[in-house]
Amino acid sequence: MSTVFIPSVLRPNVGGAKSLDIQGGSIRAVVDGLIEQHPNLKGQLLTDDGDLNRFVNVYVNGQDVRYLAGLDTPVASADEVRLLPAMAGGAGV
Amino acid sequence: MPKSYADLLREAREQIREVTVQDVADLPPGSAAIVDVREASEWEQGHVPGASHVSKSYIEQQIEGIAPDRDQPVVLYCAGGVRSLFAAQTLTDMGYTDVVSVKGGFQAWKGAGFEFDTPVVLSADQKQRYSRHLLIPEVGSEGQARLLGSKALLIGAGGLGSPAALYLAAAGVGTIGLVDFDVVDVSNLQRQIIHTTDRVGERKVESAKIAINALNPEIKVVAHEEMLVAANVERIIAGYDVILDGTDTFETRYILNDAAVAAGIPVIHASVFRFEGQLTTFVPYEGPCYRCLYPTPPPPELAPGCSVAGVLGVVPGILGLLQTNEALKVLLGIGTTLAGRLLLFDALETEFTELQLRRDPHCPVCSDEAVAARAEGRPLATANVGEDAPFLLTTTGLSGNVSPGARA
Numbered sequence: 001m002s003t004v005f006i007p008s009v010l011r012p013n014v015g016g017a018k019s020l021d022i023q024g025g026s027i028r029a030v031v032d033g034l035i036e037q038h039p040n041l042k043g044q045l046l047t048d049d050g051d052l053n054r055f056v057n058v059y060v061n062g063q064d065v066r067y068l069a070g071l072d073t074p075v076a077s078a079d080e081v082r083l084l085p086a087m088a089g090g091a092g093v
Numbered sequence: 094m095p096k097s098y099a100d101l102l103r104e105a106r107e108q109i110r111e112v113t114v115q116d117v118a119d120l121p122p123g124s125a126a127i128v129d130v131r132e133a134s135e136w137e138q139g140h141v142p143g144a145s146h147v148s149k150s151y152i153e154q155q156i157e158g159i160a161p162d163r164d165q166p167v168v169l170y171c172a173g174g175v176r177s178l179f180a181a182q183t184l185t186d187m188g189y190t191d192v193v194s195v196k197g198g199f200q201a202w203k204g205a206g207f208e209f210d211t212p213v214v215l216s217a218d219q220k221q222r223y224s225r226h227l228l229i230p231e232v233g234s235e236g237q238a239r240l241l242g243s244k245a246l247l248i249g250a251g252g253l254g255s256p257a258a259l260y261l262a263a264a265g266v267g268t269i270g271l272v273d274f275d276v277v278d279v280s281n282l283q284r285q286i287i288h289t290t291d292r293v294g295e296r297k298v299e300s301a302k303i304a305i306n307a308l309n310p311e312i313k314v315v316a317h318e319e320m321l322v323a324a325n326v327e328r329i330i331a332g333y334d335v336i337l338d339g340t341d342t343f344e345t346r347y348i349l350n351d352a353a354v355a356a357g358i359p360v361i362h363a364s365v366f367r368f369e370g371q372l373t374t375f376v377p378y379e380g381p382c383y384r385c386l387y388p389t390p391p392p393p394e395l396a397p398g399c400s401v402a403g404v405l406g407v408v409p410g411i412l413g414l415l416q417t418n419e420a421l422k423v424l425l426g427i428g429t430t431l432a433g434r435l436l437l438f439d440a441l442e443t444e445f446t447e448l449q450l451r452r453d454p455h456c457p458v459c460s461d462e463a464v465a466a467r468a469e470g471r472p473l474a475t476a477n478v479g480e481d482a483p484f485l486l487t488t489t490g491l492s493g494n495v496s497p498g499a500r501a
Contacts, residue, residue, distance in 0.1 A: 008367055009395050009402075044395060055391035062448045082448070084437075086387040087364035087371055088341055088396040 002030060002075050005082040014038045022081075027058060028071040030081055045083070057084045105178040108185065111196040114205050117141065117168055125166035126159050128152075130180045131199070135172060139209040141202055144170070146233075149180045156184060158230040163188045170195035170202070213238035222309075223265055231427045237265060241311075243424045244268040246333040248321055248349060250301040251275075252409030253339030253363050253416060255287035260417045262305040262312045266424065269305060270315040270333060273297040284406035321345050326352040335423045337416050338362045339409075341398045343390035350375070350383035354459045355467060359430075361419045363412040365404050366397075368440040370412040373431045373450060374419045378459060380432030385453035408440050 001021040006014050014020060020037070024030035031052075035042045047053055051071070058065045059082040065073040075081060096104075117127065127144040129136055136146045147155045149171070160167050167189055169177040177194040184192045195201070203209060215223070215234055219241075226232040226240075245266050247254040250273040261269055275297050277288045292300040298316035305314050317329050321340070326348050330336060336353055338360050340346050346362075353360045353375070360375045362383060375382050390396070415436070422428040437446040454460055463473050 008369055009397070054389045055387060055395065057387070059448050062446075064449065064451060066453075067451050082446075084371075084435075084448070085391045085395045086343070087366045087369070088343065088398045 001077050002079045002081050004030060004034060005080065007083055007085060009085060010041065010044060010083060013040050013044065024075055026071065026075055027052075027060065027065050027073045027081070030075055031058075031071065044085075055085055058082070059084065102175065102178070105182050109178050109181040110193045111174070111178070112168065112193045113196055114202045114207060117170070117195055117202070118205075118207055120168070125168045127168045127170070128156070128159060129199070130169055130171050130177050135199075137212055137214050139199075139203070139211045141170065141199065142208060142210045149176050152180045152183055153187065155230070156187070156189075160189070164190050166191040166193075168193055168195060171198045173200055174198040213242075219265070219311075226264070232425060236425045236427075239426075240265045240421070240424055241267040243335070244270065244333045245420055245424070246270040246272065246330060246336045247339060248272045248336065248345065249339035249341070250285075250287065250297040251281065251339055251341070252284040252365065252404065252406075253413040254301070254337065255285045256410050256413040257337050257339070257417045257420070258287055258301055258305055259308060260414060261420065262309045264417075264421060265309065266312070266421075268313045268315060270317060270329075271298045271301055272317040272319070272321050272329060273301075274318050274320050284404065284409050286410070321349060323348050327356070330356055330358060333358060335420045336360045337413075337420055339413065339416075341400075343396070346383060347390070351458050353377065354382050359423050359432075361416045361423070363409075363416045365408045365412055367402055368405050368408060370408050370438040370440075372412055372415050372419075372436045372438070373434060374423070376423075376430065376432040378452075378464065381450045381452045382456060382459040384458050385456045386435065386450055388453070405440055408438070411438060411440070 001023055003019050004022050005019045006017060011017065020034065022030050022033040024033050031045055035045065045053060045056055052058060060068065060073055060075060061080055122143065127141055129140050129144045129146045130149040130152060132148050133146070140146065145159045147159065167184060169181050169184070169192065171177040174194060174196050177198060181192045181194045197204070212235060215237060219237070220227065223237045226237050227234055243266050245261050245268070247258055247269065250258060250271045254271070254273070258269055258271065277293050277295050277297055277300050279290070279293050281288060282290060287304045288297065288300045292303070296318060298318050302314040302316060305312055319325060321329060330352055336349065336358055338346060338349060340349065349360065354377045357377050359377065362375060363370060363372045373386070374380070419430055422430055433450050435448040435450050437448065452459060457463060457473055466473050
């Protein structure tokens with residue numbers, strides 16, 4: 001079971017949970033597991049072609065999976081997976 | 094048995110090896126710690142380039158800050174070569190194994206025609222105001238002079254920019270540029286502490302200027318009362334040493350990123366959302382840029398601004414101060430910045446998390462290919478940017494040049 005940290009903006013899609021424990025040996029399996037539990041995450045995480053959306057970064061133990069093996073990046077149990085979209089706010093207005 | 098000065102000097106000469114000014118000039122840079130042991134007033138008249146200053150009366154207390162390794166070569170000099178001999182004896186007593194004294198001291202150095210640096214001398218008022226900085230070896234009067242001569246640009250005089258502007262001013266960063274076209278609204282005051290209730294309705298750059306100069310009258314405030322856009326970004330950021338990004342739109346952020354990479358100016362980035370913040374330092378070509386981190390902006394529903402989503406007032410305060418800390422390090426050239434690291438802050442948990450960032454080898458703005466293209470005046474490759482990037486056409490860095498028509 002790896003722990004997936006959900007950013008604030010996506011929490012309404014997962015019932016407010018800050019993190020979820022998801023089974024899966026790769027990022028693809030973890031993302032599929034997430035979407036299976038919370039189908040409305042699909043459009044946020046994946047493109048129509050099934051690739052990771054470029055505006056959401058995915059990190060495994062602090063490393064960006066884009067520079068590992070993308071969706072094929074292996075995930076071991078006890079690994080920390082973090083979803084991270086860009087934030088807008090500069091608290092300017 | 095009592096000893097005369099002559100006895101002490103003879104003993105010191107027997108114990109300490111002396112070198113010539115030519116030997117010092119021939120030292121490979123960084124191969125030895127060169128320490129000037131004269132008084133501050135003498136140091137201010139000029140010193141050997143690259144030397145550190147510790148007056149002889151503080152040598153025991155301060156040498157470890159300059160030469161922590163007892164086996165590191167240490168070269169001491171004074172005005173004529175006597176005080177440095179005695180100081181070298183002290184260091185030898187402290188266990189330093191490779192200490193030499195410069196024969197003839199600084200007089201011989203100047204006499205031989207070698208170049209010397211004349212440090213910036215702080216005024217009595219400045220010495221008092223910045224005394225806590227001057228006490229820190231990593232800052233000192235040289236660092237303080239550097240801050241006084243530095244220029245920092247704040248994009249936004251809002252939640253992040255408020256604490257940043259105040260602390261940069263307090264620290265003596267000589268020129269602070271503010272880019273903001275907004276006016277102070279009463280709803281800003283929950284977090285934008287540079288503004289005040291009686292200045293509601295005033296232009297933010299003017300309100301911020303009042304606060305900055307009330308804190309430190311010697312700071313030059315440059316007000317850029319305009320929206321940062323592709324047509325003016327190059328002009329606005331020109332000449333600044335560091336930029337603090339406190340914008341709240343992605344368009345501005347990409348425009349700023351692309352222009353700052355092209356101009357080689359570090360950008361300290363922070364953004365906030367409710368109880369959370371993100372922070373990193375983009376140092377062009379040393380670490381990733383904003384496009385490496387986020388190649389495309391998220392759809393609006395995934396990244397609402399503070400005016401929609403709200404923010405706990407202290408979150409931009411904390412992030413703005415962390416930005417300022419990064420900026421001061423960049424300006425002073427000390428410490429390790431967040432280049433290549435993204436710091437996440439969660440105020441509810443009081444938790445910091447660090448993620449590793451990398452330069453995207455295919456980045457349209459900062460990749461080696463982009464650098465080469467910019468140098469050769471070729472258009473940058475945009476194939477990798479993706480058609481979903483809405484700010485493609487507004488980016489200075491992508492074309493390497495702003496088209497003449499776009500110049501403000």
